[in-house]
Amino acid sequence: MSQEPLSLEALLARFRYRADEEAGGLGELPAPSVEADRPEGVDELQLLTFGLGAVEYGVALGTVTEILRARKLTEIPRARPPLLGVLNLRGTITPVYDPSLRLGLPKNAPPCAGPDCPPPPRPARILVVRTALGPAGLWVDRVRGVQRVRPGALERPRSGPTGGVVGILPTLEGTCTVVDPEWLLR
């Protein structure tokens, strides 16, 4: 405040809110703009991140049509490991697969098909993805959420099998491997 006394009118003018007043000094504070401070023209990738065991994975959000709470599946006699069972999704028979086999993880999904199986763990979810052959389900241990990333934020995998791996996203907790859901089901 200046040292000379201001008139009451001038004081009230400083007190009152104007939309065009300058936000002096606030520039030093972290970006509090009213508008979204996302630069335009940058294509963002939306990833649905989920966990299998202790590992985090992500798929492009557009490929996932639905996320279901894991439920008891209908067993298929002599079904081979990636196939866990089938699900009646509003009249469409939907096969549900365990993606951990394809990802080289130890067998992950508990027995979850048939009338005698225990109820699935609470955080488990089934991601329904679109494929050329119709909808298919992926059994995951938990769903983290949707993450918006710039395509440049994805890193190339440095070693190991890279087929189906779109990229690796460094996260606060570790890494998130972004995979192609079609490859998981192939």
Added chain:
Amino acid sequence: MSAEPQAVDVCAFWVGAVVYGIDVARVDEILPRVVPLPVAEAPAHVEGVVHVHGTAVPIVDLRRLLPAGTPPRTAKPKVILARIGRRRVGLRVDGMAGVRRYTPAEIRPGASVRGVLAITADECRLLDLHELLAERAAPRRPGL
């Protein structure tokens, strides 16, 4: 300015044992519980930032900028989401003291404390947020 002096609507709040006020037109929202995310290298009076409807808003603890005391026992701490120009800032206060209307005759200039523009007849101190939040030499939070 018109000949008829305009009344002033004030959103009043407690900081310590004193009632302060800002223009009600500045107030967007009053949030009951806010847990800010600390920011490295921020001035000591900036608690951190919070997400409010998708934008990051800094939270300023007015108790560290204004002379504090013991607030009345009935006061419930709040965060006032206020506008300064097109920016927004959250002000942590000790409690709300209602919306009051003053005529200019009830307001007398008085600036014993930095950031205070005027005092009303019932001892509500009107704040100049620009002045209060302007850059100042203050100890900064160390890097996290």
